[in-house]
Amino acid sequence: MKTSVGIVDDHQLFLKSLGLMLKSFQVYDVVVEALNGKELQEKLKESQITPSIMLIDVNMPVMNGIETAKWLSKKHPQMKLVALSMNDNDSVIIDMIKAGCCAYLLKETHPDELEKALHEIHTKGFYNADASNINYRRLLLTDKDAVAITDKEKNFLQYACTDMTYKEIATAMFLSERTIDGYRESLFGKLKVQSRVGLAMEAIRRGLVTL
């Protein structure tokens, strides 16, 4: 019997063609396809299908890969989750692993590696992309200084990545300039930067704000 696989990816072309590729591996059946986490939730509930393996894109509208992985690992703990992404942004990899993914594959992976990965996940339960250049040591290091950013700070970050002055931001957030100043100082420390430009860049790099 073939192994059932689900795919969630907002790029339809990739979603469908990856499905074709999985089928070409002969041993997999694509039983669910969705464009984002929300759609996946609905399809899983409706169809009562539970694939053994789920390939999850990280960047998706409506409901992103991290939320999706969290939901799946809570709702279907036996399901093997595989994160699929284009950028090898460290903090995102960590988040996906934390959210319950047992493997992280880049989209520049060779199909053969995908096949090998899926096979190992199915048999051994995990897969380490040793061939890829993911540096686990660096990962753990960055994890150590992975920091908790409050909702208010995140909100401020959005404004900080803007042409607005701090005074304008304060007005927009209905807060005093001094309060804003506190957020800034706190974030400078957390993200290890020294200027607003550095802050904005780091925020984008970490995916804390969407451009």
Added chain:
Amino acid sequence: MKTSVGIVDDHQLFLKSLGLMLKSFQVYDVVVEALNGKELQEKLKESQITPSIMLIDVNMPVMNGIETAKWLSKKHPQMKLVALSMNDNDSVIIDMIKAGCCAYLLKETHPDELEKALHEIHTKGFYNADASNINYRRLLLTDKDAVAITDKEKNFLQYACTDMTYKEIATAMFLSERTIDGYRESLFGKLKVQSRVGLAMEAIRRGLVTL
């Protein structure tokens, strides 16, 4: 006889699976696959193959989509070029069209639309993604204020998207602070921003600097 197609995309998974999808349309033969423009150049020269249609990803390392499209339209003017991208960044679309692409498709396009597009391109020579939300009016408007950015300015932009102060940037570029100041002022005008943060954001948004 089947129509010959080439694909250039740095994401191997996408490259290969898209190839499978094209084959599944029955009337296309994928004759060349490359991970970037440079590799494509070599493969085309070596094999002496000239596909009728070339699908070109915009974001690629080594040699990106714009350069690749320019080279192809000069070297193989009869080849139909199709830009393939994930973001619908206006200025990039314009650049790809200018570089000789006769169509621009997003990766979130549905496979049916891709099939339709390829068919139209093959028969009529062009394709307009009317179903997609590309707003041509907006495109032309942004084109009007598309501005020429000099190499020096681009170099400065890289530094501006950094934690460095202008003084440090000046030192790093072996120029006076005043000269740097001129670049800044010029770019503020060209990109219509009023602060360094705004400049940095716009630079990233337009793909002028890579994060």
Added chain:
DNA sequence: CACCGATACGGGAAATTTCCCGTATCGGTG
């Protein structure tokens, strides 16, 4: 209830950014 951490805010100085005023050189071009 005393203490603490999170949150909000004020005053002010130093550094940096932004914007204005100029000048000088240099390679075309009419």
Added chain:
DNA sequence: CACCGATACGGGAAATTTCCCGTATCGGTG
């Protein structure tokens, strides 16, 4: 050769950012 646009640079003021000093409130928690 006079003129012009591109490039490089200097001086200085105003605005903004960055960083320091505080204080006050409030919801837990020992």
